[in-house]
Amino acid sequence: MKKFINHVDTLLDESLRGFAKAHADLVEVSFDPRFVRRKRAATDKVAVISGGGSGHEPLHIGFVGQGMLDAACPGQIFTSPTPDQMLAAAQAVENGKGVLFIVKNYAGDVMNFEIAAEMLDCPSETVLVQDDIALPREHDIGRRGVAGTVIVEKIVGAAAEEGKSLAELKALGDRVAENTASIGVALTGCNVPALGGPTFELPPDKIEFGVGIHGEHGREIVEFASATEIVKTMVEAIDEELRPRRGQKALLHVNGLGATTLMELYLVYELAHEFWSQEGVDICRSLVGNYTTALDMAGCSITLALLDDELIRLWDAPVHTPALRWGI
Amino acid sequence: MKKFINHVDTLLDESLRGFAKAHADLVEVSFDPRFVRRKRAATDKVAVISGGGSGHEPLHIGFVGQGMLDAACPGQIFTSPTPDQMLAAAQAVENGKGVLFIVKNYAGDVMNFEIAAEMLDCPSETVLVQDDIALPREHDIGRRGVAGTVIVEKIVGAAAEEGKSLAELKALGDRVAENTASIGVALTGCNVPALGGPTFELPPDKIEFGVGIHGEHGREIVEFASATEIVKTMVEAIDEELRPRRGQKALLHVNGLGATTLMELYLVYELAHEFWSQEGVDICRSLVGNYTTALDMAGCSITLALLDDELIRLWDAPVHTPALRWGI
Numbered sequence: 001m002k003k004f005i006n007h008v009d010t011l012l013d014e015s016l017r018g019f020a021k022a023h024a025d026l027v028e029v030s031f032d033p034r035f036v037r038r039k040r041a042a043t044d045k046v047a048v049i050s051g052g053g054s055g056h057e058p059l060h061i062g063f064v065g066q067g068m069l070d071a072a073c074p075g076q077i078f079t080s081p082t083p084d085q086m087l088a089a090a091q092a093v094e095n096g097k098g099v100l101f102i103v104k105n106y107a108g109d110v111m112n113f114e115i116a117a118e119m120l121d122c123p124s125e126t127v128l129v130q131d132d133i134a135l136p137r138e139h140d141i142g143r144r145g146v147a148g149t150v151i152v153e154k155i156v157g158a159a160a161e162e163g164k165s166l167a168e169l170k171a172l173g174d175r176v177a178e179n180t181a182s183i184g185v186a187l188t189g190c191n192v193p194a195l196g197g198p199t200f201e202l203p204p205d206k207i208e209f210g211v212g213i214h215g216e217h218g219r220e221i222v223e224f225a226s227a228t229e230i231v232k233t234m235v236e237a238i239d240e241e242l243r244p245r246r247g248q249k250a251l252l253h254v255n256g257l258g259a260t261t262l263m264e265l266y267l268v269y270e271l272a273h274e275f276w277s278q279e280g281v282d283i284c285r286s287l288v289g290n291y292t293t294a295l296d297m298a299g300c301s302i303t304l305a306l307l308d309d310e311l312i313r314l315w316d317a318p319v320h321t322p323a324l325r326w327g328i
Numbered sequence: 329m330k331k332f333i334n335h336v337d338t339l340l341d342e343s344l345r346g347f348a349k350a351h352a353d354l355v356e357v358s359f360d361p362r363f364v365r366r367k368r369a370a371t372d373k374v375a376v377i378s379g380g381g382s383g384h385e386p387l388h389i390g391f392v393g394q395g396m397l398d399a400a401c402p403g404q405i406f407t408s409p410t411p412d413q414m415l416a417a418a419q420a421v422e423n424g425k426g427v428l429f430i431v432k433n434y435a436g437d438v439m440n441f442e443i444a445a446e447m448l449d450c451p452s453e454t455v456l457v458q459d460d461i462a463l464p465r466e467h468d469i470g471r472r473g474v475a476g477t478v479i480v481e482k483i484v485g486a487a488a489e490e491g492k493s494l495a496e497l498k499a500l501g502d503r504v505a506e507n508t509a510s511i512g513v514a515l516t517g518c519n520v521p522a523l524g525g526p527t528f529e530l531p532p533d534k535i536e537f538g539v540g541i542h543g544e545h546g547r548e549i550v551e552f553a554s555a556t557e558i559v560k561t562m563v564e565a566i567d568e569e570l571r572p573r574r575g576q577k578a579l580l581h582v583n584g585l586g587a588t589t590l591m592e593l594y595l596v597y598e599l600a601h602e603f604w605s606q607e608g609v610d611i612c613r614s615l616v617g618n619y620t621t622a623l624d625m626a627g628c629s630i631t632l633a634l635l636d637d638e639l640i641r642l643w644d645a646p647v648h649t650p651a652l653r654w655g656i
Contacts, residue, residue, distance in 0.1 A: 002515040002535065004555040004592040004628065014555075015591045018598030022614040057590035077591075187330040207330065227332040227342075259587035259624050262385035263343045263405075264332040270346030286350040290618070296587050296626065300332065326653055 001191045008193045012054055012076060019061060023322045026065050033082070035089035036061045037071040046160045046169055047071070047093040050102040050153060051086060052109050053078040055192075056213055059150060059292045062323030068157035069102075069321070077192060077295070078214045080108030086116035090124070098123035098166040102153055102173065104145025105130040125166055127152060127173030131182045131303065133241045134210030134218045146213050147255040147292040147301045148180035151315075154324065158317035176311065181241045182255075183234045184218070184301035186211035190258060190294050209233065213257070213294040213301075227264075231271040234302045239279065244306055246280030251315065253303040256290040260298050265289065272302050285315055291323070329519045336521045340382055340404055347389060351650045354393050361410070363417035364389045365399040374488045374497055375399070375421040378430040378481060379414060380437055381406045383520075384541055387478060387620045390651030396485035397430075397649070405520060405623070406542045408436030414444035418452070426451035426494040430481055430501065432473025433458040453494050455480060455501030459510045459631065461569045462538030462546045472540050475583040475620040475629045476508035479643075482652065486645035504639065509569045510583075511562045512546070512629035514539035518586060518622050537561065541585070541622040541629075555592075559599040562630045567607065572634055574608030579643065581631040584618040588626050593617065600630050613643055619651070 005011045013031060020029040020036075029036050035051070050060040051073030060072035071089040075081035090099045099120065103113045105128050117124045131148030156173045164172065186208040189198035199215035202208060207230070210218025222233075244250060254269045256262070269288050276283055285307065292301070307315070318327030333339045341359060348357040348364075357364050363379070378388040379401030388400035399417040403409035418427045427448065431441045433456050445452045459476030484501045492500065514536040517526035527543035530536060535558070538546025550561075572578060582597040584590070597616050604611055613635065620629070635643070646655030 002532070002552050002626070004515075004558065004588065004596050006554045006556055006595075011591065011595065014598050015595040018594035018596070018601065018616075021601050021611075022594065022597050022616045054591060055589070057594075062590075187332075204330070224330050226334045228334055230332065258589060259626075260332065261383070261586060261621065261623055262390075262618075263339065263382060266346035266350065266385075267334075267339065267343040268332050268346070269350050270342050273346065273349050283349075288346075288350045290590075293589065295589055298330070298587075298624065326656070328655070 001197050003193060005193060011193060012074065026320065026322060030088065033085040033088045035071050035073045035085050036064050037089065037093055038065055041093060042070055043095050044097065045163060046097045046166050047090065047095065047099045048102065048157050048160045049086065049089055049099060051081045052104050053080060055295045056292050058323030063150065063153050063321045065321030066328065067161050067317055067319035068153055068324065077194065080106065080112050083112045083115040083119065086113055087119050090116065090120050094122055100156065100166060100169045100173065101126040102149065102156065103128055104149055105142050106144065107141060123166055125170035127156065127170060127177060129177050131177065131180045132212060133181045133183055133237060134212065144212050146182045146184060147253060147303045148182045148305065150291045151180055151251060151253065151305045152176045154319065155311055155314045158314040176305065179306040180303060181238045182301050182303040183237050184211045184257065184299060185209055185230055185234060186215065186257065186297055186299040188298040189215050190297035192295065211299060213292060215294060215297065227267055228271055231268055235272050235275045238302060238304050242304060242306060244281045247282060249282045249284045249307045249312065251285040251287065251305040251307055252283045253287040255292050255301045255303065257297040257299040257301065258290065258293040259296045260300050262289065265300055268300055268302065285312065329525050331521060333521055339521060340402065354650060358416065361413040361416045363399050363401045363413050364392050365417065365421050366393055369421060370398055371423050372425065373491060374425045374494050375418065375423065375427045376430065376485050376488045377414065377417055377427060379409045380432050381408060383623045384620050386651030391478065391481050391649045393649030394656065395489050395645055395647035396481055396652065405522065408434065408440050411440045411443040411447065414441055415447050418444065418448050422450055428484065428494060428497045428501065429454040430477065430484065431456055432477055433470050434472065435469060451494055453498035455484065455498060455505060457505050459505065459508045460540060461509045461511055461565060462540065474510045474512060474541050475581060475631045476510045476633065478619050479508055479579060479581065479631065479633045480504045482647065483639055483642045486642040504633065507634040508631060509566045510629050510631040511565050512539045512585065512627060513537055513558055513562060514585065514625055514627035516626040517543050518625035520623065539627060541620060543622060543625065555595055556599055559596055563600050563603045566630060566632050570632060570634060572609045575610060577610045577612045577635045577640065579613040579615065579633040579635055580611045581615040583620050583629045583631065585625040585627040585629065586618065586621040587624045588628050590617065593628055596628055596630065613640065
């Protein structure tokens with residue numbers, strides 16, 4: 001496994017140092033404990049904080065900035081951050097209106113954010129993102145949080161900027177999360193530096209349908225097929241879950257898992273757009289690119305988020321972060 | 329080779345259709361002949377047009393929009409576009425002030441852009457980008473154009489928007505191109521759909537120093553080493569070429585070639601930044617991410633562009649394209 005690294009133990013901090021320098025106008029990085037915060041602290045608003053294992057960049061650190069997150073806590077690769085990170089981040093950015101945590105549904109993240117919330121001496125709420133429909137709703141650890149997280153973070157971040165209360169943001173975040181569904185497909189595994197190789201291997205003629213962003217097993221390993229056939233299975237699964245009505249406005253997000261070209265992602269977008277257009281769904285917003293990666297996995301996910309006028313307005317609101325920027 | 333494609337012959341058009349839909353607010357795509365143009369045509373300015381083989385996305389089509397390109401002509405993967413594409417694009421966007429072509433130095437591109445310029449019945453100039461220092465300056469086909477192209481396109485695009493003349497833009501583009509140097513390193517080859525596999529293969533313990541963005545052979549195949557050692561070789565090569573003085577302002581661009589994680593790119597940025605900071609160079613602007621890719625190659629390039637106050641102002645000027653956006 002060839003990577004641009006010096007040592008597994010120093011990779012995260014060396015990378016964060018580069019991130020801090022490349023975006024010195026926007027963010028500040030604390031190293032002990034590790035968190036990324038806005039350079040210009042927001043005042044008089046609920047602090048919106050997320051975090052999770054590293055290896056999914058730009059999620060979450062790339063979304064810290066005006067109109068989105070106030071802080072993000074990066075764990076080691078594919079490893080939850082620890083409660084002291086969330087606690088320190090919250091203490092650094094909280095400004096009297098409370099803290100909203102946006103947490104992807106993984107056992108370690110959920111537990112550690114809960115511990116941090118209990119230790120925090122200010123009001124807090126948590127929005128749990130579980131948009132990955134690969135697992136059934138009643139699965140014993142619930143559904144995983146994947147690429148839909150960026151949509152929750154963008155919309156909730158914009159509403160926080162407008163001065164919405166902690167209770168309003170919690171309700172808004174839950175509403176976005178409930179109306180967002182994702183499914184991923186892996187063409188290859190991903191190489192984890194600490195393992196020195198891939199988490200899993202797929203035969204040349206097989207793909208993993210419903211893969212998670214750490215290479216977790218999905219619904220099934222199926223035959224490799226044409227893009228049209230693969231995308232059809234993906235969008236039908238999402239469509240069955242969300243059941244958008246004709247005329248429903250929606251955001252279509254095609255996310256690269258790391259090693260898949262933009263050419264392919266736009267082709268996937270075209271096929272998914274075609275499907276929903278024929279169903280009468282109004283795909284009025286789009287996001288195509290690598291936003292929630294799984295290190296260097298070849299593969300992609302499709303996310304559909306049902307929108308209304310309020311959510312469209314919040315999606316369109318100005319944002320200025322390292323990885324997502326418009327209107328500023 | 330597993331990819332999200334239906335057929336090699338339809339990949340480009342299916343992808344362009346998705347690109348057109350995902351960015352319908354910004355661009356329009358013509359399919360016969362193929363070019364991408366701004367949706368809202370600019371008036372009273374020099375038309376800035378680029379193009380080249382596909383497989384390097386977001387370059388060039390992702391840079392069409394206000395403040396950057398007026399049009400871009402995508403060829404098939406790793407294949408020059410044909411003169412009729414540049415001609416049709418120029419006729420579509422030229423508005424009385426002439427056309428500036430920005431061309432990466434590859435024999436096919438140079439020839440085809442020249443033919444188009446001759447067929448065009450309006451004034452035109454060409455800026456040739458040859459920032460890849462892997463080959464010696466006196467190499468018989470000259471040096472290749474690689475990741476520095478995005479910097480030329482951004483700065484020239486901003487100046488065109490300000491109303492600069494064709495002659496001024498030609499001089500400006502040449503000045504930026506001459507003060508920009510890049511070097512790439514491949515950890516793996518890239519999978520070309522028409523070949524059904526990689527252009528070249530590297531043993532597990534070897535890397536290609538000075539690789540081109542189509543997998544062209546570079547300076548030499550060397551032993552895989554630590555990020556610090558690899559980056560040291562890269563930045564020393566650039567430093568020797570540009571010889572920045574102490575206090576020199578510069579833009580540092582770390583570009584992913586396709587399958588390399590952002591974590592690694594920021595780590596490379598950190599090491600390169602450290603080197604030039606110690607040399608007294610003022611790295612005042614940065615760009616980190618996948619901007620000039622080589623399909624799914626694992627690897628990266630480092631680009632240094634020497635800046636002055638005018639170039640900084642033009643780099644910072646508002647831009648609104650699918651892949652680069654700020655200030656709007």
